[in-house]
Amino acid sequence: MKAITVEPKKPGTAKLMDIPEPGVHEGSVLVQAVAVGVCGTDVEIVEGKYGWAPPGQKHLVLGHESLGRVIDPGPTSGLKKGDLVVGIVRRPDPVPCPNCAVGEWDMCSNGLYTERGIKEINGYMSEYWRIEPEYAIKVDPTLGLLGVLLEPSSVVAKALEQVGLIGRRSFWEPRTALITGAGPIGLLAALFAKLYGLDVHVLDRAAGGLKVDLVRELGATYHSGSVKDLDFEPDTIIECTGVGQVIAESIQRIGANGIVCLAGIGHGGASPTSSIADVASAAVLRNNVIVGSVNANKRHWYRASQYLARADRGWLTKLITRIEKPENFMKALQRSPDDIKVVIQFSDI
Known part of the structure; x- marks a missing residue:
């Protein structure tokens, strides 16, 4: 069968090649690939x-x-032939650590977890794949191709859960949420925050175009520019850019008792103008919490599937801005300014 592979840590080795079909030892459920979403992690591995x-x-x-x-x-498995499914990414470490032992592999404390398509387990960019039943999540059939959005959605579901759990440390009735970054994670965070009933604001660099339209179609407010120029203090901020300046300004802009959830991963860049001590002081004096959130466990995948099933299909469809064939996978890895989510489609839905 055909699969998109890479020799890890060797640039220029990605290719579409023939590999053996997966054996039963890889999972009792045999799945024909329909589509695979492309994200920055795939690009960095390539x-x-x-x-x-x-x-x-x-x-x-x-x-x-x-x-x-x-x-x-x-x-x-409890599944039947023809069901649409997605595969959970992370697997618990074999030791296991206390978190992995109770199914919270997203909070693995020793780093010995494995991840499909990333760390020590083959991913899903192949014509067929196998999976253990406990790691297969059934997708609402009415979602069709949109079910491929479940993986980024699971990350968002976890981030919002973290915010809610921390908020219960005191009396807290959040009304406004700011999402920084209008990529796939940011837009899905805006969608889910609206489903929570919050007054949602999204900030991004784009001054116009599809991202702006998508935010407004949600009934949310779009901002371009700087967090420090906003004329309100959000109760929670879901930070999806990973940009140091945006992170620092978010911590200083959050309202009293507010929570900043860092869901974006950055890689250096210019240093923020505010000192670390100033940023920390702003958090301390206003009882703010800054929390990092990454990956998701099965509970978050389930919740994300419920949120997606409730979402407007027309709006979700606009998140998928480009579909490529497996033989054109390198084009899928090259992001254009208008892209939100690019998908490689292996078979018809």
């Missing part, structure tokens, strides 16, 4: 920045944002 092949193997099959159709449900 660029050789990180990634780990399965033990004893040279190549890693890419892809962690999956959507597939069940071909053989196996003996005990």
Whole structure:
């Protein structure tokens, strides 16, 4: 079968190649790939920045944002042939640490977890893949191709859960949420925050175009420019850019008792003008909390699937701005200014 692979940490090695079909030892559920979403993690692995092949193997099959159709449900999965499913990305470490032992592998404390398409397990960019039943999430069939959005959505579901859990440390009735960054994570965060009933604001660099339109179609408010120029103090901020200046300004702009959730991962850049001490003082004096959130466990995947099922299909469709064939996977990895979510489609829905 065909698969998109890379030799981890070796730039220029990504290719579409023939590999053996997956064996039952990889999971009792056999799935035909429908589509795989492309994100910055895939790009960085192709660029050789990180990634780990399965033990004893040279190549890693890419892809962690999956959507597939069940071909053989196996003996005990509870699925049936034709069901649409996505595969959970992370697997608990074998020790296991206390968090992995209770199913919270997203909070793994020793770093020995594995991840499909990233770390030591082949991903979903192949014509067929297998999965263990407990890591397959059934997708509402009315979502169709939009089910491929479940992986970024699970990350958002966790971030919002973290905010809610921390908020219960005191009396807290959040009304306004600011989302910084209008990429896939930011727009899905805006969608879910609206489903929570919050007054949602989204800030991004774009002055016009599809992102602005999508925010306004949600009934949210769009801002371009700087966080420090906003004329209100949000109760919570979901930071999705990873940009140091935006992070510092968000911490200083959050309202009293507010929560800043860092969901974006940055890689250096210009230093913020505010000193670390000033940023910390702003947080201390106003009882603010700054929390990092990454990955998701099965609970978050389930919640994300419920949120997506409630969402307007027309709006979700606009998030997928480009669909490429597997043989054109390099084009999918090259992001254009108008892209939000790019998808590689392996078979018809």
